[in-house]
Amino acid sequence: xxxxxxxxxxxxxxxxxxxxxxxxxxxxxxxxxxxxxxxxxxxxxxxxxxxxxxxxxxxxxxxxxxxxxxxxxxxxxxxxxxxxxxxxxxxxxxxxxxxxxxxxxxxxxxxxxxxxxxxxxxxxxxxxxxxxxxxxxxxxxxxxxxxxxxxxxxxxxxxxxxxxxxxxxxxxxxxxxxxxxxxxxxxxxxxxxxxxxxxxxxxxxxxxxxxxxxxxxxxxxxxxxxxxxxxxxxxxxxxxxxxxxxxxxxxxxxxxxxxxxxxxxxxxxxxxxxxxxxxxxxxxxxxxxxxxxxxxxxxxxxxxxxxxxxxxxxxxxxxxxxxxxxxxxxxxxxxxxxxxxxxxxxxxxxxxxxxxxxxxxxxxxxxxxxxxxxxxxxxxxxxxxxxxxxxxxxxxxxxxxxxxxxxxxxxxxxxxxxxxxxxxxxxxxxxxxxxxxxxxxxxxxxxxxxxxxxxxxxxxxxxxxxxxxxxxxxxxxxxxxxxxxxxxxxxxxxxxxxxxxxxxxxxxxxxxxxxxxxxxxxxxxxxxxxxxxxxxxxxxxxxxxxxxxxxxxxxxxxxxxxxxxxxxxxxxxxxxxxxxxxxxxxxxxxxxxxxxxxxxxxxxxxxxxxxxxxxxxxxxxxxxxxxxxxxxxxxxxxxxxxxxxxxxxxxxxxxxxxxxxxxxxxxxxxxxxxxxxxxxxxxxxxxxxxxxxxxxxxxxxxxxxxxxxxxxxxxxxxxxxxxxxxxxxxxxxxxxxxxxxxxxxxxxxxxxxxxxxxxxxxxxxxxxxxxxxxxxxxxxxxxxxxxxxxxxxxxxxxxxxxxxxxxxxxxxxxxxxxxxxxxxxxxxxxxxxxxxxxxxxxxxxxxxxxxxxx
Numbered sequence: 124x125x126x127x128x129x130x131x132x133x134x135x136x137x138x139x140x141x142x143x144x145x146x147x148x149x150x151x152x153x154x155x156x157x158x159x160x161x162x163x164x165x166x167x168x169x170x171x172x173x174x175x176x177x178x179x180x181x182x183x184x185x186x187x188x189x190x191x192x193x194x195x196x197x198x199x200x201x202x203x204x205x206x207x208x209x210x211x212x213x214x215x216x217x218x219x220x221x222x223x224x225x226x227x228x229x230x231x232x233x234x235x236x237x238x239x240x241x242x243x244x245x246x247x248x249x250x251x252x253x254x255x256x257x258x259x260x261x262x263x264x265x266x267x268x269x270x271x272x273x274x275x276x277x278x279x280x281x282x283x284x285x286x287x288x289x290x291x292x293x294x295x296x297x298x299x300x301x302x303x304x305x306x307x308x309x310x311x312x313x314x315x316x317x318x319x320x321x322x323x324x325x326x327x328x329x330x331x332x333x334x335x336x337x338x339x340x341x342x343x344x345x346x347x348x349x350x351x352x353x354x355x356x357x358x359x360x361x362x363x364x365x366x367x368x369x370x371x372x373x374x375x376x377x378x379x380x381x382x383x384x385x386x387x388x389x390x391x392x393x394x395x396x397x398x399x400x401x402x403x404x405x406x407x408x409x410x411x412x413x414x415x416x417x418x419x420x421x422x423x424x425x426x427x428x429x430x431x432x433x434x435x436x437x438x439x440x441x442x443x444x445x446x447x448x449x450x451x452x453x454x455x456x457x458x459x460x461x462x463x464x465x466x467x468x469x470x471x472x473x474x475x476x477x478x479x480x481x482x483x484x485x486x487x488x489x490x491x492x493x494x495x496x497x498x499x500x501x502x503x504x505x506x507x508x509x510x511x512x513x514x515x516x517x518x519x520x521x522x523x524x525x526x527x528x529x530x531x532x533x534x535x536x537x538x539x540x541x542x543x544x545x546x547x548x549x550x551x552x553x554x555x556x557x558x559x560x561x562x563x564x565x566x567x568x569x570x571x572x573x574x575x576x577x578x579x580x581x582x583x584x585x586x587x588x589x590x591x592x593x594x595x596x597x598x599x600x601x602x603x604x605x606x607x608x609x610x611x612x613x614x615x616x617x618x619x620x621x622x623x624x625x626x627x628x629x630x631x632x633x634x635x636x637x638x639x640x641x642x643x644x645x646x647x648x649x650x651x652x653x654x655x656x657x658x659x660x661x662x663x664x665x666x667x668x669x670x671x672x673x674x675x676x677x678x679x680x681x682x683x684x685x686x687x688x689x690x691x692x693x694x695x696x697x698x699x700x701x702x703x704x705x706x707x708x709x710x711x712x713x714x715x716x717x718x719x720x721x722x723x724x725x726x727x728x729x730x731x732x733x734x735x736x737x738x739x740x741x742x743x744x745x746x747x748x749x750x751x752x753x754x755x756x757x758x759x760x761x762x763x764x765x766x767x768x769x770x771x772x773x774x775x776x777x778x779x780x781x782x783x784x785x786x787x788x789x790x791x792x793x794x795x796x797x798x799x800x801x802x803x804x805x806x807x808x809x810x811x812x813x814x815x816x817x818x819x820x821x822x823x824x825x826x827x828x829x830x831x832x833x834x835x836x837x838x839x840x841x842x843x844x845x846x847x848x849x850x851x852x853x854x855x856x857x858x859x860x861x862x863x864x865x866x867x868x869x870x871x872x873x874x875x876x877x878x879x880x881x882x883x884x885x886x887x888x889x890x891x892x893x894x895x896x897x898x899x900x901x902x903x904x905x906x907x908x909x910x911x912x913x914x915x916x917x918x919x920x921x922x923x924x925x926x927x928x929x930x931x932x933x934x935x936x937x938x939x940x941x942x943x944x945x946x947x948x949x950x951x952x953x954x955x956x957x958x959x960x961x962x963x964x965x966x967x968x969x970x971x972x973x974x975x976x977x
Contacts, residue, residue: 907921
């Protein structure tokens with residue numbers, strides 16, 4: 124059998140198509156691993172994926188071990204640090220080859236001279252290195268494989284003792300487990316412990332069974348922990364059959380706790396590349412145990428909140444790919460006497476998706492209100508509710524009453540006995556240096572584009588806005604995106620809810636202390652305080668506001684500690700910027716840009732906010748509308764083919780009622796119809812005002828698009844929606860698409876299947892791939908993500924109402940959502956990501972089924 128295999132290889136590498144012969148699943152089982160049709164090594168209970176993934180910064184590439192369906196080790200590759208972090212040098216991938224006869228997989232990689240590839244290594248810590256090599260993985264017996272590193276030339280002298288091969292072990296499932304190294308052993312600690320070195324050039328104390336290769340050098344001038352042990356054979360979890368992994372190397376290995384250098388580090392098994400050797404520079408033998416006869420246990424995927432009686436209700440069963448047994452699905456009603464079976468049926472086969480088989484259990488016929496759960500074999504789902512008002516309480520409210528207040532910048536946020544954060548960033552902001560490529564995507568061009576010079580204080584920026592959930596920066600698109608969605612909820616659902624006391628003059632917030640004003644309106648005002656505050660002072664929009672210091676950027680904890688709240692006060696120890704200039708104060712920097720597409724997006728949001736505020740705050744509404752007009756007039760002819768041209772004009776037409784905006788949209792008919800999936804929903808509220816010829820063409824395009832949506836819903840995935848994650852989990856995109864589908868339904872109700880947006884809501888609430896069926900909305904539903912990547916992540920905690928990025932894909936075929944607070948690609952909260960999209964969908968469902976406004 125021969126297959127065409129698309130190989131996704133290391134970061135910076137072009138995807139390559141290869142044709143390889145593949146051994147049948149039963150072939151060579153006596154030799155252990157076989158080569159799967161998807162191009163990785165596999166045996167019952169164990170998979171070894173070799174450089175299929177592309178995200179080393181997220182601990183997601185290299186040699187990866189899947190044990191009993193769970194990723195337990197990853198990022199197996201050469202590194203220049205013992206404990207690499209997010210900004211450490213990473214190799215560039217080259218050709219990947221598969222030898223079907225030997226079942227070996229080889230990946231070419233290199234660390235080119237940084238002066239040639241522009242990676243911006245710090246030359247103090249990372250002198251130029253020209254290191255190219257290959258990593259080969261080959262089966263070596265029933266449950267063993269070998270990792271071999273071959274160098275093109277010996278390790279350069281300045282990197283001897285520093286360059287090595289790292290394999291990272293995922294920490295959570297090892298906490299409290301044993302390890303053995305030669306004649307000694309220990310426990311994998313829950314937190315990183317000492318001994319620690321602190322000064323550059325010092326050495327880590329030698330552990331009690333250290334080999335003759337000497338102490339570890341501190342390459343970065345950071346505090347590093349001593350290795351837990353050194354030796355030639357490491358046994359991981361020897362007490363747990365099915366979890367045991369043995370790693371052997373004649374040249375010696377170290378076991379390191381990488382969290383001592385970086386909070387998001389893993390346990391690391393490391394072998395230093397020896398001096399003077401090229402071929403077989405490093406060779407490990409890895410033995411991976413598995414449970415005899417292991418198969419993937421059925422996973423019941425159901426909304427953790429529940430369903431309305433009139434709603435389509437379908438549970439999915441995620442099964443082992445080899446499963447042929449069709450068990451009975453049972454819907455149980457929970458009563459005071461226990462479980463009462465109310466529906467039994469054989470689930471319907473859906474087919475294969477990713478690495479699993481799926482069957483569906485339709486229980487739409489059950490409409491009696493109550494509490495239920497589903498059984499399949501010996502598995503049971505979490506309890507859920509069926510009721511008309513299932514979305515009316517404890518669903519969208521935590522986002523509005525807790526998450527958004529907690530994220531409010533420039534405020535002191537309290538909740539009864541708790542202070543979420545103190546007064547913060549009252550020293551905002553100084554104009555950023557010019558010609559600066561800052562971190563996190565912030566770039567300042569050769570001019571400030573304003574009357575302010577680099578370093579000047581910019582007034583009006585120390586009010587309003589929401590912290591980006593994982594960091595403390597304010598991006599203009601996430602600020603206005605949140606404002607616009609809140610405004611749409613006020614407009615479409617008459618959202619009126621008061622659970623929070625917000626005092627913008629005192630800059631205080633008290634959660635669960637109503638003040639008599641609509642929280643949604645107050646949050647819109649708070650967002651505009653930042654966006655319009657910048658517009659007033661700068662005469663244009665800001666790009667974003669962010670700390671000048673990388674050390675402060677990665678800070679976890681109270682936002683009040685992020686800066687000293689005193690403008691222009693000198694602060695020592697902040698280092699230099701990317702241009703080498705000294706950072707003298709901790710005031711955040713404001714960046715500007717010339718970006719017509721983003722300006723039009725902001726203008727649309729301002730126009731939407733003006734409509735929502737017209738009754739309660741007419742002065743601010745008028746200012747927002749005037750800014751929307753001016754920004755649109757300045758950017759509309761520079762917006763190119765951006766759909767945001769249509770967006771800004773449509774929102775202004777709705778806000779003003781002026782025909783000139785409708786006429787301008789009609790003049791852009793080719794842009795509007797170029798991709799109706801991106802523009803049609805923007806025009807739903809204007810459909811009746813569009814010229815007849817335009818409306819007819821738009822109607823035909825929308826009907827064709829929606830017919831495709833319904834057709835694809837049956838084949839894209841078992842979930843009735845596209846699931847196509849890249850690096851981040853697809854939850855945010857799925858919610859955004861759900862909101863767009865609801866807006867399509869507003870303009871073309873006969874064309875839109877309500878399931879196209881309700882399935883997006885179900886996906887977020889638990890009907891998604893993988894064994895972790897948690898609701899992506901923290902604190903919402905019977906089982907939810909309560910360890911999340913916010914600024915609270917070091918506490919292994921959550922913020923109620925925050926929406927994580929969700930299940931992501933470990934390439935080529937493993938959906939994953941781990942309990943781990945440091946995976947931004949799985950558990951990050953982000954303003955403008957999911958929170959307000961989720962709120963919108965939940966309110967839409969409440970309106971759709973309960974027939975009430977909130």
